Amino acid sequence: MIAAIGVSKDYHSETRRTYNRVLSNVSFAIKPGEKIAVLGRNGAGKSTLIRLIAGIEMPTSGTIERTMSVSWPVGLTGGFGGTMTGNDNIRLICRLYDKPFQMIRDFVEDFAELGKYLAEPIITYSQGMRARLNFALSVAIDFDCYLIDEIIAVGDQRFQRRSQEELFDKRADRSLILASHVPHIVKEYCSRALVLHRGRGKMFDDLDLAFDIYSDL
Amino acid sequence: MIFTEIRAFWRSFAVQRRVIGALFMREFVTRWGRRNLGFAWLFAEPLLFALPVIALWSQIRSPFEHGLPMIAFVWSGYLPLLIFRHVTGHALYAIRASANMLYHRQVTPLDLFIGRQGLELMGNIAACAVSFLLFYALGLVEWPQDYALFLIGFFYMSWWSIAVALIVAALSERYEMVEHIWLPISYIYLIVCGFMFMAAWLPTSLREVALAIDPPLHAYEMIRGGLFGNRIEVFYDMAYLSYILAFITLIGLWLMRDVRKHLVLG
Numbered sequence A: 001m002i003a004a005i006g007v008s009k010d011y012h013s014e015t016r017r018t019y020n021r022v023l024s025n026v027s028f029a030i031k032p033g034e035k036i037a038v039l040g041r042n043g044a045g046k047s048t049l050i051r052l053i054a055g056i057e058m059p060t061s062g063t064i065e066r067t068m069s070v071s072w073p074v075g076l077t078g079g080f081g082g083t084m085t086g087n088d089n090i091r092l093i094c095r096l097y098d099k100p101f102q103m104i105r106d107f108v109e110d111f112a113e114l115g116k117y118l119a120e121p122i123i124t125y126s127q128g129m130r131a132r133l134n135f136a137l138s139v140a141i142d143f144d145c146y147l148i149d150e151i152i153a154v155g156d157q158r159f160q161r162r163s164q165e166e167l168f169d170k171r172a173d174r175s176l177i178l179a180s181h182v183p184h185i186v187k188e189y190c191s192r193a194l195v196l197h198r199g200r201g202k203m204f205d206d207l208d209l210a211f212d213i214y215s216d217l
Numbered sequence B: 001m002i003f004t005e006i007r008a009f010w011r012s013f014a015v016q017r018r019v020i021g022a023l024f025m026r027e028f029v030t031r032w033g034r035r036n037l038g039f040a041w042l043f044a045e046p047l048l049f050a051l052p053v054i055a056l057w058s059q060i061r062s063p064f065e066h067g068l069p070m071i072a073f074v075w076s077g078y079l080p081l082l083i084f085r086h087v088t089g090h091a092l093y094a095i096r097a098s099a100n101m102l103y104h105r106q107v108t109p110l111d112l113f114i115g116r117q118g119l120e121l122m123g124n125i126a127a128c129a130v131s132f133l134l135f136y137a138l139g140l141v142e143w144p145q146d147y148a149l150f151l152i153g154f155f156y157m158s159w160w161s162i163a164v165a166l167i168v169a170a171l172s173e174r175y176e177m178v179e180h181i182w183l184p185i186s187y188i189y190l191i192v193c194g195f196m197f198m199a200a201w202l203p204t205s206l207r208e209v210a211l212a213i214d215p216p217l218h219a220y221e222m223i224r225g226g227l228f229g230n231r232i233e234v235f236y237d238m239a240y241l242s243y244i245l246a247f248i249t250l251i252g253l254w255l256m257r258d259v260r261k262h263l264v265l266g
Helices: A046-054 A086-097 A101-112 A115-119 A127-141 A157-170 A183-189 A207-216 B002-032 B038-060 B070-089 B099-103 B109-137 B147-174 B177-192 B204-213 B215-231 B238-257
Strands: A002-012 A019-030 A035-039 A061-066 A070-074 A145-149 A175-179 A192-197 A200-204
Touching: A002 A046, A019 A046, A019 A061, A019 A192, A035 A046, A035 A183, A035 A207, A046 A061, A046 A070, A046 A145, A046 A175, A046 A192, A070 A127, A086 A101, A086 A115, A086 A127, A086 B002, A101 A115, A101 A127, A127 A145, A127 A157, A157 A183, A175 A183, A183 A207, A192 A207, A200 A207, B002 B038, B002 B109, B038 B070, B038 B109, B070 B109, B070 B147, B070 B177, B070 B215, B099 B109, B109 B147, B109 B238, B147 B177, B147 B215, B147 B238, B204 B215, B215 B238
Parallel strands: A019 A200, A035 A175, A035 A192, A070 A145, A145 A175
Antiparallel strands: A002 A019, A002 A061, A192 A200
16 A cells, blocks of 8 residues: 655745745555556646655655555656666666566567667667656566656557556556546546645546546646 | 564665665766776776876976985875875765666665765776886886885775765755865865875974874875885874764765755656
8 A cells, every 4th residue: 555644745946945835735545456647737746746655755744655665756757877778777777676687678678679779878769768668667677556657648559558458457456656647548547536736636536527627727 | 673673774784785786887887888998997097197197297306305206205195186086076966966866765865975986986996006006017116115004094095085075975965166166175185185295294383283184194194104114204193083084974974864855856
């Protein structure tokens, strides 16, 4: 289970002597196997919430409880060395998570379909290629809960189909927290949605209702 | 009860060791890649600084000063200076530069620091060793008279550099000012650190003040005491230096503790 209890997050303003409250008293819980979406306009705090759940930033107040293993935030930024090749990045992640390189590499090679580009620095990758590498690696390392920040929408149809296959058919017991703007992806992947607006968060069981409210924001 | 705690400690120790190893390799690959000289840059880079400067100095100064051979004296001053300069210089924004890695929960800013500065320190130590052997083979320096003291001097010089680098790394993430004042500070350091003089050359009163407030001077005295043996008179106090460096290291670790708050992740 993952539970956020009264979580607030302030960031110090870079230009003024004030704080910007990004999240205010957000609470929710997800059980093993549950897949939820986080909806919100740009700057509503989706990525911040995901970083807090990942445990790479600390909430200003409130607590986050984790009783399952949680992935790193799988997004377009972070987690990789840009000037290193795809293979070197795989090696690095294997060392960090204590996994055998050959096995992980075989999986990533098959899933991400990057072919000879695995030997090139990842700064030369397109957004879609980066998304594929990042997602494939997180699936290969094997977590109980995946935190995915927008990237499924970046991939092509084939990637979307295959990632759905991995997360639902083969790993139906895993949890997912998915930040996205794209209705059809959210409806395909998630059963509930947390809508963020002005720091507040509200969970909806009805995805259509959640999208109606989100589009009115 | 106590056993489970000890086991938990060793487990987290093992994780941290693995993480630092991974970051160390990452730093290596990022800096020198897998092409051309690769690994050799580790010590070739500091050597490229050292050799021209020593060549120049030994030409413009007389071959013996205060009864000491000029080249050996400059070597024992400049190579330790390079350790300090490179280790502290690369500490500026060191955490920010690898902040990407903090996306993985088990990675801490201190791990990033250890991986990066560890590699930098090793490269510079290797440069010291290689240049010393080179100079020795060419007959430009003699073998150290007191081997142990020579190495202990380098140990203290490394500790001093790492301790200051900790503070530089932590403070540069908080205050931009650090970047601007670090260059002038490292030039002043060149004059006061002990590179160009020995404690014995100072008047007694000044020497006492210098030894009290100038930690690298102790390390320089040890290095040169080890190199030249009883041809020279040296002044150092290992206990005092250890206390001072432990204190500086603690300040650095304390500043590093909440550096995460000052970082912007992606």
